[in-house]
Amino acid sequence: MSKQPALNLYILPLDVEIEECIATILEVSKHPFETYQASVQVKCGDAVSNIFHIEYKDGKELRRKLEVEVSKFKYVLFLYGKDELRRRKIII
Numbered sequence: 001m002s003k004q005p006a007l008n009l010y011i012l013p014l015d016v017e018i019e020e021c022i023a024t025i026l027e028v029s030k031h032p033f034e035t036y037q038a039s040v041q042v043k044c045g046d047a048v049s050n051i052f053h054i055e056y057k058d059g060k061e062l063r064r065k066l067e068v069e070v071s072k073f074k075y076v077l078f079l080y081g082k083d084e085l086r087r088r089k090i091i092i
Helices: 059-087
Strands: 014-018 021-031 035-044 052-056
Touching (some): 014 059, 035 059, 052 059
Antiparallel strands (some): 021 035, 035 052
16 A cells, blocks of 8 residues: 655635734645745735735745745835835735
């Protein structure tokens, strides 16, 4: 009897808390060469980012890239404020 690998099943969308913000993974697609692409939206307080894409190879890399994107989002919120980012259509 052959042993089959475990099946990891995640129902999307999936919310991940990072630095007091919520990163929502909306969709994931598999690409050639063992890479994946996730469609993500970040919410910090009442500021919500546009949807963006992250390419990754495994869960650790996705987590690291999500942490970077959340940090960048929080930084631009700090620099420009919500009103300016809404005017520039960077946040919803």
